[in-house]
Amino acid sequence: MYKLTHAQYFEALREDRLLGLKCLDCNACTIPPKRTCQECGSTDIEPVSLSGLGAIVTFTVVRVPPEGLDAPYVVALVALDEGPWLMGMIGNIAPGEADVKLIGKKVKVGHKVMAGMKYTAVGEGVVPLFSILDMES
């Protein structure tokens, strides 16, 4: 059984809220939702609200998009404050300005509705869209 369904996860994401699963055995946080803890495999997990804050670990500029998306855009791997890493687009930077200075920048999660996206989880057209908080530093 899913303690946190994908539907609940995406519904929250539409309101710019991140839901995850906290492991009662090892304390790790799992996102997006899975049946078991992504660190230790325990099924003793419970839904939690995450801060939606994190820092950019690495990023790439996508120039050849999947069908339904407009390129170029910036995709980053974000280390959430609660521990797990989550992939998402970065909304408030021009792809031409994306450089190594992005690494370590603080970001906050939002969302983007992807009406035309074909290759995605069943029936869900919403993806994480991060905004950089400290653009000036």
Ligand SMILES: [Zn+2]
């Ligand atoms: Zn665990």
